[in-house]
Amino acid sequence: MxxxxxxxxxxxxxxxxxxxxxxxxxxxxxxxxxxxxxxxxxxxxxxxxxxxxxxxAGGNVVRCPAAHPEDPTPCDGPVVVTIIDTQNAGADGCEHHAARMLASITGARPVAKPDAPAGVAVRIFRAAHHTHPFPWLEGRS
Missing domain, CATH: 4.10.860 (DNA Excision Repair, Uvrb; Chain A)
Incomplete structure (x- = not known):
């Protein structure tokens, strides 16, 4: 189609x-x-x-930039945050993929987009705290 x-x-x-x-x-x-x-x-x-x-689109859904290519999970909403690493490079992401990225990068931090809901960066930070690094790898959730 x-x-x-x-x-x-x-x-x-x-x-x-x-x-x-x-x-x-x-x-x-x-x-x-x-x-x-x-x-x-x-x-x-x-x-x-x-x-x-x-x-x-035949399942070829565009995902947020924070979604790792090997991570099969879909975005859970709009881009609401930028994950900034220690070199000040950043990637925009939905809450789900931002938390997974934050959990996988040492020293990174979430910065909410101007139109993001209040408290979104804190929610992502907390979710990342309870997420294994690289959770899409076999044997992790």
């Missing part, structure tokens, strides 16, 4: 996402519960679109 071939299922997913976006334009911004419901609908629509793109 080429990346531009869409099945009927894909077209229905795309149509649902468009309808959700159209519905979002008419939500009363002062109605907290309506906003919460719409955010939930938008999250579901975006997740389905991402899954559709990933499937269309």
């Amino acid at each position: 080429s990346r531009f071939d869409l099945t009927p299922l894909d077209l229905s997913t795309l149509a649902a996402a468009r309808q959700t976006l159209a519905d979002a334009e008419s939500v009363n911004l002062l109605d907290g519960s309506a906003m919460a419901r719409m955010i939930g609908r938008l999250e579901v629509a975006v997740k389905r679109l991402i899954e559709m793109v990933d499937e269309t």
Whole structure:
């Protein structure tokens, strides 16, 4: 399947996402519960679109720069941090791969991106503390 071939299922997913976006334009911004419901609908629509793109790409999903080529695990979200080593070289990463990289590089540190959620660098630092170096190697988790 080429990346531009869409099945009927894909077209229905795309149509649902468009309808959700159209519905979002008419939500009363002062109605907290309506906003919460719409955010939930938008999250579901975006997740389905991402899954559709990933499937269309034939499993060749682009991962964050912090993901080691031998690490088979997928990203767990957007790039939120840069892992800086002792030479001040850095690699951007999702929380999952950043923690795995941090656990594997002595003296590295996480630096949150400006738009990252509060506390993300601390979460990554803590996760790295509980992660073996090079966890994708055989016999480690």
